[in-house]
Every structure is written in structure tokens, then in C-alpha cells.
């Protein structure tokens with residue numbers, strides 16, 4: 012049973028935390044915010060090692076779908092029928108268990124975005140991105156060559172990292188984007204210098220992602236112009252790089268730039284992007300690692316964006332518990348062992364995800380996200396109306412909600428003050444508090460959060 | 472209980488396999504060799520969905536340390552004390568459980584290579600490599616700058632993938648190497664074209680890895696010259712690239728090139744590499760993803776190579792169940808959030824690894840690897856002496872054993888014929904059968920393997 016309210020009983024961080032932090036910091040660079048007690052954490056509440064109980068509105072960087080120690084997840088963990096899956100992690104690409112095709116169909120494909128009929132699992136969001144980029148590259152090269160078979164010159168030159176086998180093609184990404192931190196994904200990430208500095212990058216092109224004025228209702232004309240400006244720039248880049256060493260093979264985009272500051276892309280912007288990529292024969296890879304899994308009120312954010320045709324590839328992880336990507340049949344890589352690694356994901360995570368999706372369907376959880384999500388944005392808007400000099404730009408889709416502060420300093424102060432009141436939220440971008448509750452966050456939790464937010468902002 | 476011997480009761484692949492394969496192939500590119508029954512698989516025996524029982528000498532691409540359904544691993548899975556760890560995967564970098572520092576120390580650091588006092592977990596071998604490369608880059612830039620603090624110009628330029636913030640530095644890797652398939656790791660991988668073709672790569676330098684003549688005992692002079700030739704080339708590359716856009720920040724090397732064809736590096740070669748990297752102030756990253764975890768008869772292959780000082784970074788995965796890297800204190804990245812991602816590994820895998828390491832210590836498992844490993848190489852050498860026109864270059868360290876065939880075709884034939892006899896081995900490089908048994912493979916299993924190998928080669 013969840014507690015009735017958060018409770019903070021020590022200084023933050025507490026004494027047990029401090030001792031553990033010092034210990035950990037001797038053997039790696041410790042960046043720990045708090046050490047948790049996962050046996051005691053429950054539902055929307057995260058309990059730390061010092062006995063403090065936080066209402067968790069950040070949920071492990073948005074990766075806990077239906078709360079801590081959900082009984083259905085615990086049941087899946089304890090079920091002896093699943094023991095062999097947890098104990099014997101296979102190389103899924105070569106020797107999956109006999110249940111694997113059915114697991115993929117009944118779990119991942121049961122919630123596939125419209126038109127994306129194929130799925131490949133990966134172990135995290137980053138390799139999902141890297142492999143989706145590879146699929147886009149393969150597809151583009153096949154088209155350039157006019158055949159799916161690389162020629163001998165390709166096969167030879169790629170072995171020494173030289174073109175044409177290692178082609179001089181690029182992925183277009185966006186200022187403010189975050190897609191992960193391995194070398195390919197990091198070359199598409201542009202949210203914070205600390206992610207990128209000192210690490211070599213592909214010199215791939217970068218476009219502007221729309222920056223809207225809020226409230227949206229009273230800034231429609233400016234925001235529509237912003238969409239058009241960004242789309243025009245993107246089309247310019249595609250055209251001007253054609254035939255150069257940076258020719259664009261794919262565009263990688265988040266429907267909402269999450270780490271970068273919760274910058275929403277309008278349906279019109281994403282629709283335009285789909286149409287431009289179709290027109291220029293460039294792959295469209297939608298990164299739903301943070302926006303997917305139900306947090307926006309539908310399984311996928313693009314379910315609400317009414318694209319003319321589905322994206323070519325869509326990546327997921329976090330709330331989905333397993334990484335992976337969906338793709339259209341057209342973007343299926345030709346041939347085996349082109350998209351491959353040792354583990355190719357982890358079937359144990361699909362067993363847990365099955366339990367999660369069963370709960371989501373049975374308990375109509377996404378309806379909760381939509382309903383409470385509306386009140387969430389209203390509550391933030393009210394806060395903004397109350398304290399217009401301190402906070403602004405309240406926004407959200409489902410539970411993926413955020414509000415900006417008038418300065419980075421104020422934002423950090425609010426974050427720390429909330430923690431002392433037992434409210435654990437996240438930050439993103441420079442001046443933004445982001446809210447990432449579980450999907451079972453209800454009106455009662457929202458009231459607690461809004462109450463403490465009001466108090467905190469008024470005290471700033 | 473393990474069966475007494477392998478048994479094949481259907482055609483390979485069997486009818487159930489075929490139906491599952493067709494089903495899977497509709498929703499992704501299927502490369503499945505066999506669909507397994509992981510409830511029935513036990514110890515060194517892998518049972519497939521058609522009821523065939525294979526002696527498994529490939530073990531999920533060398534990633535199952537102590538056999539299928541080991542009672543101690545099953546006990547860890549079923550232990551209610553571990554349930555909260557399996558059910559609530561944290562963002563380990565920010566909110567680990569209170570037990571995390573102790574788990575790192577008592578599990579991973581208890582088997583750390585000499586001199587590597589720090590450890591960071593990752594979720595797979597590939598991100599272990601990518602992040603170790605990043606540590607080497609950060610370290611090198613710190614030295615270049617003379618300070619660990621990136622300057623404003625670095626912070627600004629990196630956001631758009633430009634130098635100096637995104638530095639023009641390289642990692643030196645080797646022909647025949649395999650380090651993974653994300654963009655950074657793949658730029659260091661040079662084993663097979665199908666891994667690389669159509670994917671852009673960093674144009675980083677590549678050196679020769681020694682290719683020895685076997686048997687080693689009768690080719691000492693040639694092999695010593697080969698070591699010297701390779702080391703001289705490496706030093707040439709470091710010197711000639713200094714001050715260019717490809718200046719080398721680190722060397723990435725496997726002590727035995729595994730995917731590339733089980734090419735062993737001699738102690739002298741690896742010692743030379745350590746000395747050259749020290750001399751030139753370049754990071755040495757040893758990739759023990761495949762050679763680590765006990766398969767060579769010691770926890771790490773480098774334990775047997777007598778380097779003058781430890782490598783700067785050492786990566787692991789596969790048999791270690793979790794990915795990650797060890798590093799010296801000197802190579803600790805300065806500052807938080809430079810080496811980071813959402814999950815930073817998975818504590819559930821450490822719980823399983825704890826069980827595995829307890830068994831390894833309790834049952835003196837590495838002594839078994841060393842003892843049976845010697846007979847393994849002797850057995851392969853005998854085979855070579857029997858059939859010198861068909862097989863050659865028998866070699867091994869502990870259980871990491873291999874033999875070459877006189878042609879790729881013969882090698883494939885042997886692989887398929889063995890499978891029909893219920894012996895499941897791997898291939899690597901072009902002409903090589905590689906053997907990757909569990910660490911609890913005993914003399915009895917070895918006899919069965921050698922018996923069928925003899926029969927197979929004689930029938931070729």
C-alpha cells in the first residue's frame with residue numbers, strides 16, 4: 012500500500028546516503044542523487060536509505076511504467092514458469108527460446124504504431140538508435156546502388172573505413188536533441204555540452220527544431236511561422252547537401268525534445284517532416300525512447316500527430332523495459348547479420364513488459380493518463396497565472412508535462428526545495444522542471460504535487 | 472541432471488524450428504540457428520524445440536559461464552530477497568539501491584584485474600567499448616589542454632560537432648578486430664564486411680595484428696619477427712599521425728582476436744603495446760568482452776601476459792553477464808555525467824553474476840579450465856597431426872580453443888556435420904572452428920567432443 016503522503020525525516024541528503032556516496036565515489040565517479048530502498052518503495056513513492064519517502068515524479072528518468080513493486084510485475088518475477096528465461100539469457104539473434112516469436116507478437120507487436128509491422132529488440136535506447144540509423148543507411152545505399160547487394164568495391168573498402176563501403180552519408184538531427192551517448196547517437200545529440208565535449212563526432216548537419224511561444228492558443232500565428240521556418244530550413248539542408256560528402260540518408264527526430272527541455276513539436280511540424288522526407292527519399296526515424304510507452308496518453312506520441320504515412324523507423328526503450336525499434340516492411344534490412352549483436356535485447360524484459368502491458372490494458376491505464384494529464388496541464392497553467400514572473404510556458408501531452416522558470420538558478424532552487432518537501436521531479440534543458448510520473452499517477456497524487464509546487468514557487 | 476551424451480532425433484533444423492523460423496521471419500530478419508528449449512537445457516547441453524540435445528561448445532556466443540539452469544543461478548532468480556532488484560530497474564547512475572556500492576565491490580571488484588581499482592557498469596559489450604573509448608578521449612584532451620576543464624570554445628563547438636570541442640582524434644584498432652557494431656565500436660571493427668558495409672565510419676587508423684605460424688614451438692623465430700614488425704608499424708602510426716587530424720588518443724586491442732578468427736596475441740606483443748602506449752602517452756584499452764570471465768583459465772587473459780603496468784581500461788561483458796569497464800584511477804573521467812546513460816547496466820545481472828562467481832570460487836572452476844584446457848589443446852593438436860591436410864593451427868588458452876581448416880568450405884561442412892551429430896560449435900574468421908564451452912566443461916565432455924571431431928574430419 013502506498014503511503015498517504017510524502018515524508019522527509021532527515022536532511023537531504025541524509026547520513027546513510029552520504030556514507031554510501033563516499034564509498035561509491037572511491038570506485039567510480041559518483042553522480043548519485045539518492046540511494047533508494049527498492050524493497051520499501053511502492054507505487055508512486057520512492058523510499059530512500061534514510062527512510063525518506065518521496066512522491067516520485069521523475070521515475071528513474073521516466074523508465075518505471077506502473078510504479079515500484081507493482082504486484083503484477085512482482086508476480087511475473089516470482090513465476091517459476093519464467094525462471095528459465097531469467098536464468099539463461101540467450102543470444103536472441105541465433106538461439107532464441109521457442110516462445111520468442113510469440114512473445115514478440117503478443118507483447119511488442121500488440122502495441123505497434125500503425126503501419127510498423129516489424130520489430131527488432133535491443134538492450135537499451137542508445138543501441139536502438141544506433142541500429143535504426145544503420146537501417147536507414149542500408150536502405151539509402153540500396154537505393155543509391157539500385158541493388159540490395161553491395162558490390163566487391165563496397166565490401167573491400169568498408170573493411171578499412173573508406174568509401175564507398177563506409178559511405179559518406181549523414182543523419183540530420185536537431186539542435187536541442189538528445190538521442191544517446193555512443194558515438195553515432197552522440198553525433199545526433201545537441202542538448203548539453205557535458206554530454207559531448209572531448210568526444211569526436213561525425214560532422215553531420217543540424218537543423219532547428221521549432222521553439223514555440225506559450226500559451227499556444229494566443230500565439231498561433233507566430234508558432235505556425237516557426238514551423239514553416241524550420242521545415243524550410245530542413246528542406247534547404249537536404250537539397251544543398253545532396254551529392255556532397257554529407258548527403259542526408261535519414262532524419263532523426265523526437266516528437267517532443269525531452270532531455271533538451273521538453274520542446275514539443277506540433278503535429279504540423281511532424282507532418283511536414285514526414286512529407287519532406289518522403290519527397291526527398293530520406294528515412295524518417297522517430298525517437299520515442301522518452302515519449303513512448305503510454306506517457307503521452309497513447310502508446311506512442313505519433314499516434315496523436317496524424318502523419319500522412321507512418322515513420323520508417325521508430326525507436327523505444329525506458330518505459331518499454333526493453334530497447335528496440337519498429338520498422339516498416341520497406342525498411343527491413345536485406346540479409347542476415349547486418350543488424351546484430353550478441354544479446355539482441357533480453358527476453359526477461361519482455362516477460363516483465365508483458366505484465367506491464369496486461370495491466371495497462373486491463374486497468375485502462377492510458378485513459379487515466381489522458382484524464383489526469385489534462386488536469387496536470389491545467390494545474391501548471393494555473394501556477395503560471397499565479398506567478399507569471401517566476402514560471403511560464405506550462406505545457407504537456409498526457410503526463411509528459413513541464414514548466415519553465417525565469418532563470419536556471421530559480422529552476423534549480425525549486426528542484427531542491429521540492430525534494431526537501433518530499434517531491435522528486437526532474438530538470439531538463441536550462442530552465443525547465445519536467446514531470447515524469449508513473450502511468451498510475453492519479454488525481455490525488457496530482458493534488459499533492461500541485462500543492463507543494465505552489466508553496467515552493469511562492470517561497471522562491 | 473545432464474544427459475550422458477548428445478542425441479539428435481530429427482532432421483536439423485527440425486520441423487518445429489522451421490515453423491517458428493517462418494513465423495519470426497515475417498516480423499524481422501530471422502538469422503536463427505536453432506530455437507531452444509531453455510527449461511530443458513541443462514549444464515553443457517542445449518535442448519532445442521524439436522527435442523534434439525546438443526553438447527553446447529558455443530554457449531550463446533560464449534556468454535553462458537557455468538551452464539544452463541545452474542542450480543545456484545536458479546536459486547538467485549527465485550530468492551525473494553532479490554525480487555525488488557529484478558522488478559525495479561533503477562537509473563543506476565542517479566538512484567541506485569543502497570546495496571549497490573557493496574555489490575560493485577563484492578562482485579565486480581573482487582575479480583578486478585591487478586591495478587584496475589575502479590569499475591563502471593554498462594548494459595552490454597558494445598556500450599562498454601564506446602564508453603571506454605570516451606574515457607580515453609577525455610583523458611587525452613585533458614592532457615592536451617593541460618587542464619581537466621574544457622574551455623568555453625570547447626563547450627561551444629562541441630554542440631555543433633566541430634573541433635576543438637569535438638576533437639579530431641582517433642582510436643587505433645587492428646585488422647581482424649571485433650569490438651561491436653555501434654558507430655564508434657564499428658569504426659574499430661575489421662573482421663567481416665557484412666558487419667560494416669553501408670555504415671559510415673570514422674576514418675581512424677588500423678594496424679596489423681600479429682599472424683603467427685603454428686605450431687608455435689617450431690616457429691619461434693618467425694613469430695618473434697612478426698611481433699616486432701607489428702609493434703614497429705604501430706609506433707610508426709603513432710608518430711606519423713601526431714599533430715594531424717587523426718592523432719591517436721588510444722589503442723583498442725583484444726588479447727585474442729576472437730570473432731576475427733581466434734588470432735592470439737603473444738605476451739611479447741601485448742607487453743610491447745603497453746610499453747609503446749606508455750611511451751607515447753596514449754591510452755591502452757584492452758577488450759576482454761570475449762576473453763574475460765574465466766574462459767582462458769584466469770579471470771582475465773591479461774592476467775597471464777605479464778604487462779609492465781596494467782592497461783588503462785579493460786572492457787567486459789558476455790560471461791560476466793553485465794557489461795562494463797575497469798579503469799585505473801588515473802583514467803577516471805573528471806566530473807559527473809560525462810560517462811552516463813539512463814540505466815548504466817542492470818543490478819539484476821550483478822545478482823546473477825554474484826551467484827556465478829561464488830560457484831567459480833567454491834568449486835575451483837578455473838582450475839578445471841586450466842586442467843581440461845591443456846587436454847583440449849592436446850586433443851586438437853592430435854587431430855591436426857592425424858589430418859594435416861585438412862586441419863591446422865590448433866591453438867588455445869584455457870577453454871578458448873580453435874582449429875583452422877584448409878578451406879572455408881571445409882570448415883562450414885565440419886560445422887554442419889557436427890551439428891547433425893549433436894555437437895554445437897562456433898565458427899569465426901574464414902576457416903576457423905572456435906570452441907567456447909562453459910567453464911564446467913569436463914574431461915568427459917571433451918572426450919565426446921574430440922570423438923565426434925575425429926569422426927567428422929575423417930569423413931570430410
Ligand code: FES
Nearest residue numbers: 134135138595598
Ligand atoms: S548499447 Fe545498448 S545495451 Fe549496450
